[in-house]
Amino acid sequence: MRQAERAFVAEGVKLIEVALRSGRPIETVFVATEGATPAIAALVAEVASTGARVFDLGPGVMERVADTITPQPVCAVVGAVDVSLESVLDRPAGDEAPVSPAGRLWLVCVDVRDPGNLGSILRVAGASGVAGVLACAGSVDPYNPKTVRASAGAIFNVPLVKAPDATATLAALRSAGCRLLGTTAEGGTDYRDVDFEGDVALVLGNEASGLPSELASSLDGWVTIPMATGTESLNVAMTAAVLCFEAARGSR
Numbered sequence: 001m002r003q004a005e006r007a008f009v010a011e012g013v014k015l016i017e018v019a020l021r022s023g024r025p026i027e028t029v030f031v032a033t034e035g036a037t038p039a040i041a042a043l044v045a046e047v048a049s050t051g052a053r054v055f056d057l058g059p060g061v062m063e064r065v066a067d068t069i070t071p072q073p074v075c076a077v078v079g080a081v082d083v084s085l086e087s088v089l090d091r092p093a094g095d096e097a098p099v100s101p102a103g104r105l106w107l108v109c110v111d112v113r114d115p116g117n118l119g120s121i122l123r124v125a126g127a128s129g130v131a132g133v134l135a136c137a138g139s140v141d142p143y144n145p146k147t148v149r150a151s152a153g154a155i156f157n158v159p160l161v162k163a164p165d166a167t168a169t170l171a172a173l174r175s176a177g178c179r180l181l182g183t184t185a186e187g188g189t190d191y192r193d194v195d196f197e198g199d200v201a202l203v204l205g206n207e208a209s210g211l212p213s214e215l216a217s218s219l220d221g222w223v224t225i226p227m228a229t230g231t232e233s234l235n236v237a238m239t240a241a242v243l244c245f246e247a248a249r250g251s252r
Helices: 013-021 038-048 061-065 085-089 115-128 145-150 166-175 213-218 236-251
Strands: 007-011 026-032 053-057 074-079 105-109 132-135 160-162 179-183 200-204 221-224
Touching: 007 013, 007 145, 013 026, 013 038, 013 074, 026 038, 026 061, 038 053, 038 074, 053 061, 085 132, 085 166, 105 115, 105 166, 105 236, 115 132, 115 145, 115 236, 166 179, 166 200, 166 213, 179 213, 200 236
Parallel strands: 026 053, 105 132, 105 200, 132 160, 179 200, 179 221
Antiparallel strands: 007 074, 026 074
């Protein structure tokens, strides 16, 4: 239904506020009359002034329609925010990029299945100034309710692409002059020694199996975060955070 309607649900005051401030199209708001506070009423009135429909829900209704066990008293249906791969690649580099003004950094998610991880990756991307997040076919739907919540509103501000399969996505990035660096738990270049100058795409793999071996020939190199003995790997979202902020640190 999310795909067919090109819309998704944002639950809670914070997400709706971010969507509103970001100028995203809010179609409908649902409010549990029992839990509506003056602050929620003011937010709903502001959203309604943009043309969104508002529906008051009676006792127990929000619990049946929301995704969480103990839902917040307000949620909204928001229009899809993803953009085309071409439009992201055509964006000029700017001050928001975590690399030099001459370059940009993208995060490419290949078979990232956990919705919380993808949401956290979006949040990291927003905080570090990544040029865009590309969720390749096979990764979790970026509009999964858990992904939206985990993004903490970043989904409304970070350029997001529902990309084709990984091979086609990497080929498009290479054609655009981008350097492709895969992440691996061991055997890659120490992330502190990586040159993040120019256009770079960090390619993140599946939580359990990493990147598929068939993508190796499409990459320009591998990046590894050294870890203490006894630690097998980092969570994929934590990996993204370390690498993105290292790129941002280098630019400063």
